[in-house]
Amino acid sequence: MASGLAFPSIFLLESHLTEDELESLKRQIRSLTTDPGKTDVFLGKLSNRERAQFELRRLGVVTVEKRQSRTRASARADTDSAPNLEESPAKRRKTGARAPSPIVISGSSEDDEPVQIVPPPKETDTIKVVKLAWFTESVARGEVLPLSDYTVYEGRRLLAEPAIMPSPAHVSRAEGILKRAQADAAGSQQPQGGKPHFMQARRKKFDGMPPPRPSLTRMTTSEKERVENLPPIPEFLHTTYSCQRPTPVHGPNDKFVEALKTIRLARQLMGDKIGIRAYSTTIATIAAYPYELSTPSEVSRLPGCGPKTAELFREFQNNGGHVREADDDEADAKLSVLRLFYNIWGVAETTARSFYNRGWRDLDDVIDYGWKELTRVQQIGVKYYDELQELLTRAQVEAIADRVLEHANSIHDGFQMVIAGGYRRGKALSGDVDIIISHSDESVTHLLIRRLVLSLEKAGLVTHTLTLSTANSERGQEAVSWKGNAPNHGLDSTASGGVGFDTLDKALVVWQEPMEPADQEGDKAGETQPNTNPHRRVDIIVTPWKTVGCAVLGWSGGTTFQRDLRRYCKNERALRFDSSGARSRVDGSPVDLEGYYGNDPATDMLTAERRVFEALELEFRPPNERCTG
Structure with a gap:
């Protein structure tokens, strides 16, 4: 029993815990506390440092990551080998036992008394964010296991701000200071001779880290007049789910959106997961906004945007459609290399950083x-790098899709097809x-993918089959x-690879159109010329008819649209949704969203997709309104 073990004080992080798990843990953890400021151990379903830091920030716990210090033995070795020099005054100040003297900051005029600030101690308490497995395995073994093997993040708690200790004479002036502050707030003119008294000594110091610079959205008189005449925010923008908004393929703020996408890609390449999500939300909002943005204040009022986005828009306006951060990212040498690697087929941002770090x-x-360490997909991606970067026109996409459908119908009549991805979004x-x-x-779609790919290979259309899944x-x-x-592993995404890649039967193949007979003229020796047509990436997905609507929907939306669709299904419908169908989060049973089991199957794939929207109580959005980026 957990009650018999001497656990330290524990704060439970509720993210990713079901209600049943949460209640069970609350009953088991006798040392549970609800005050994050009075515990050193945070317990939760977390697996990475970034998420742990995010959870702490959400709770208002300010920390700085604790670096691994050297061992005492190595420190002694350094001391023994160091020259025997007299310690400098600076060194003695760092290592001496005397308490630090108060810092004295002079007033802004001769009449002001000095203010004494007592600095916080250099070392603060250490906190750890540990995996839930630490608690469950400790209970199973009947002993409290060491935290070190389960620690996701370790940091030092930082004090919010040093205490200000006014002198007795300064206390007597408090009433006058407050009066002047109130006068300033009422719009009175700033007294000459320096900053307001209540702003003195307001410098935060986070253990060597510079204080954050506040973002200010300034407003001119003309801007104020424009703000008063701004159009109302559309009702659909007040929802947190982008799957409930119409987001066109082209909007009035496309150029600004592209600048934000450049910044987001840089954050992605550098591994900033929180930044990626924040910029994705902002991009989805601005892409759906139906009016041309005119002022930074208009930007900051939009859901999912704020002072940071408003200042970026101010730069965009003042610099002829350029944002300095986006331009810097484009010109950055490291990011340029990371983009090169990231564009290799089969290479994600983590692998791109790994290549760079080597x-x-x-x-x-x-x-x-x-070369020998690359996967086969990556080797093909490197070999045909330039060809695979070439974009396809809509006519070229349609020609390839028609050939695939032709071969499917040669195996069995009656197949239907939808071209998904960016093509379908317009x-x-x-x-x-x-x-x-x-x-x-x-019965016809069962294991069809094998026969279909074999047929395409025999026709000389598929040169390489990189992935073939019959899951x-x-x-x-x-x-x-x-x-x-558990994390959602069932989403098919139009982004590279997607999440939960083997949800449906599919094949990732390299496609190359055969040479036309007129182009295959032999040389004097009778040999034909090599095929010079470019290689293309083609994903072929096979879905059973009972969930065809889910498949079409799951492969047709922008990345943020798909993310929010899953969030909506989880939070509003208690469903787990992916391209292979839906299941109840209550009992895990399949949920019929398309009327298939009601003996009313859809007659075509697009009708089935519309039924999924209706069953989820979502307004139908045509594919060209799902362009969230």
Whole structure:
């Protein structure tokens, strides 16, 4: 029993815990506290440092990460080997036992008394964020296990601000100071001779870290007049779910959105997960705003935006459509290399940083020093790098999709097809081709992907098959099972790779159109010329008819649209949704969103998609209104 173990004081982080888990833990943890300021151990379902820091900030716990210090033995060795020099006064000040003297800050005029500030102690208490497994395994073993093996983040708690100790004479002036402050607030003129008294000695110091600079959105008289005549914020923008908004492929603020996307990509390449989410929310809001932005104040009033975004827009306005941070990111040498690696097929941002940290700076370095370590997908991505960066026109996308459908129908008549991804959202150019095919007879789609890819290979259309998954067929073409509050592993995304990549039967292939007979003229020796048509990336997805609407919806929205669709289903409908279907979060049972099991199957794939919107009580948004970025 947990009650018999001497656990330290624990604060429970509730994120990612189900209600049942939360209640069970509250009953078991006898040393549980609800005050984050009075505990040194934070317990939760966390696996990375960034999330731990985010949870602490959300609770108002300010910390600085604790660095691993040297061992005492190494410190002694350094002392023994160091020259025997007399300690400098600065050194004695750091290591001496005397308490620090108060810092005295003079007033702004001769009449002001000095203010004494007592600095906070250098060392503050250490806090740790530990995995839930520490508690559960301790209970299972009947002993409190060491925290070190389960610690996600360790930091020092920082004091919010040093205490200000006024002198007796200064206390007597308090009433006058307050009166002057009130006069300033009422719009009186600032007294000459210095800053207001109540602003003296207001410098925060976070253990060597510079204080954050406040963001101020300044407003001119003309701006104030424009603000008074701004259009009302559309009602749909007040929702937190971008899947409830119409977001067109092109809007009145596209150029500013592109600058924000440049900054977001830089945050992504540098591993700033919180920044990625924040910028994604901002981008989705501005992309859905139907009016051309005119002032920073207009930006700051939008949900998901704030002073930071407003200042970026001010730069955008004043600098002829340029944002300094975005321009700096574009010109940054390191980010340029990371973008190069990130654009390799099969390389995510983590792998791109790994390549860079090894000292690699171009594709030749990857080939020379790491070729054998690359996956087959990555090797193909490097080999055909330039060709795979070429974008496809809508006509080229349609031609490839028609060939795939032709081969599917040669195996069995009656297949239907939808071209998903950016093409379906209305983009003029696409980086790859996403094709969803299905058949009203479920037995026909079972293991079809193998036969279809083989047919395309024999026709010389597919040169490489990089991934072939039959996971959906192997589980009886049912929706992915619900695994409690585990991370969602079932989303198919149009972003590279997506999340939960093996949800549906699919194949990732390299496509190359055959040479036309007129282009295959042989040379004098009778040999034909090599195929010079560019290689293309093609994703072929096969879905059973009972969840075809979920598949089409799951592969047709922008990244933020898909993220918010899953959040909506979780928070508002208690469902786990992905491209293979939906399941109840209450009992894990499949949920029929398309009327298939009611003996009323949809007649076509797009009708099935509309039914999913209706079942989720969402207003239908055509694909060209799902462009959240």
